Amino acid sequence: xxxxxxxxxxxxxxxxxxxxxxxxxxxxxxxxxxxxxxxxxxxxxxxxxxxxxxxxxxxxxxxxxxxxxxxxxxxxxxxxxxxxxxxxxxxxxxxxxxxxxxxxxxxxxxxxxxxxxxxxxxxxxxxxxxxxxxxxxxxxxxxxxxxxxxxxxxxxxxxxxxxxxxxxxxxxxxxxxxxxxxxxxxxxxxxxxxxxxxxxxxxxxxxxxxxxxxxxxxxxxxxxxxxxxx
Amino acid sequence: xxxxxxxxxxxxxxxxxxxxxxxxxxxxxxxxxxxxxxxxxxxxxxxxxxxxxxxxxxxxxxxxxxxxxxxxxxxxxxxxxxxxxxxxxxxxxxxxx
Numbered sequence: 153x154x155x156x157x158x159x160x161x162x163x164x165x166x167x168x169x170x171x172x173x174x175x176x177x178x179x180x181x182x183x184x185x186x187x188x189x190x191x192x193x194x195x196x197x198x199x200x201x202x203x204x205x206x207x208x209x210x211x212x213x214x215x216x217x218x219x220x221x222x223x224x225x226x227x228x229x230x231x232x233x234x235x236x237x238x239x240x241x242x243x244x245x246x247x248x249x250x251x252x253x254x255x256x257x258x259x260x261x262x263x264x265x266x267x268x269x270x271x272x273x274x275x276x277x278x279x280x281x282x283x284x285x286x287x288x289x290x291x292x293x294x295x296x297x298x299x300x301x302x303x304x305x306x307x308x309x310x311x312x313x314x315x316x317x318x319x320x321x322x323x324x325x326x327x328x329x330x331x332x333x334x335x336x337x338x339x340x341x342x343x344x345x346x347x348x349x350x351x352x353x354x355x356x357x358x359x360x361x362x363x364x365x366x367x368x369x370x371x372x373x374x375x376x377x378x379x380x381x382x
Numbered sequence: 383x384x385x386x387x388x389x390x391x392x393x394x395x396x397x398x399x400x401x402x403x404x405x406x407x408x409x410x411x412x413x414x415x416x417x418x419x420x421x422x423x424x425x426x427x428x429x430x431x432x433x434x435x436x437x438x439x440x441x442x443x444x445x446x447x448x449x450x451x452x453x454x455x456x457x458x459x460x461x462x463x464x465x466x467x468x469x470x471x472x473x474x475x476x477x478x479x
Contacts, residue, residue, distance in 0.1 A: 170462040170465055171465075189386070195387065202393075203390065203393045204397070205393075205397050208393060213389075216389060222388040222392065223392075225389045225392075226396065230393065230400065233400050235428065237400050237401070237403055239425075240402075240405045241411070241421065241424070242408065242421055242424040242425045242428070244408030247405050247408070247409065255402070259401040262404075264432065268425075316473070317472040320447055320469055320471075323433060323451070323468065324447070324451040324469060325464070325465050326432050326433050326436075327433055327455055327464060327468065328451070328454075329461070330429045330433060333426045339423070339426055343426060343430045345427070346430045346431045346434070350431050350435055354435065361438075365428070365432060368428075368430070369424060372427025373423050373427050376420050376423030377416035377423070380419045
């Protein structure tokens, strides 16, 4: 059993490589930002390992840099992370019946990237689960911490991700994963609902993208719950 | 710098609590019926929302690159190829369009 767990974790860790490249580029850029905000190397590395949520770390550090204060920085980061509640809830079978210590470990290692990759592999018919997710998450954690610390140390020679087109890496990745998750016409109405609510929330109501994201995901799921039948 | 550690520890506690709550709430949602259907549809809806939010933050070039990425995703079903196509398309559009 230990052997198959290790194999599954290893699959998760190396199959996440294309996404890990994107994470590394963002890690370098975040290191630069954190250095500008006056964070030391231990703080940058510690933040990566402890928080392990790139978007939230970037938003919070921008707030610190803008002089908004610690509370505003924490709130901005946590609002962006609210989606992780939905992300973790949506793969409940992965954590079901696990020993107690695997629950906090798995929760901490759950990110958009390894979650989405695991779902895409399942859509292809593979039976991957907890150790695939954890292996991918551990790989991303290592890459994220290392690249952010390197970015902080070599802050002067870091290219802007946007000038390389790398700011589009995750959008393209999620387009590929959405294509894998598309199962047919039953998905159409929930997905259009999500799209419509995101548009309404961000453009119509002027809410922050963090909220638009959560509202869109929930609205699509509610539509599927009300409308579908098993 | 104490402000940095305050932010780091605040984000650490809050983010972990969010992730753990997600795991625990997921376990408590009914296994059948409308709640279960909604939860099964949630990943696709969240990913669509993620893409929508990032495209709305951009402009015509981002939509163009997204179209290219979607075409490659449809043809190849390959994650690395779709990422490469999207990055190449946005780079070309920004530099030459």
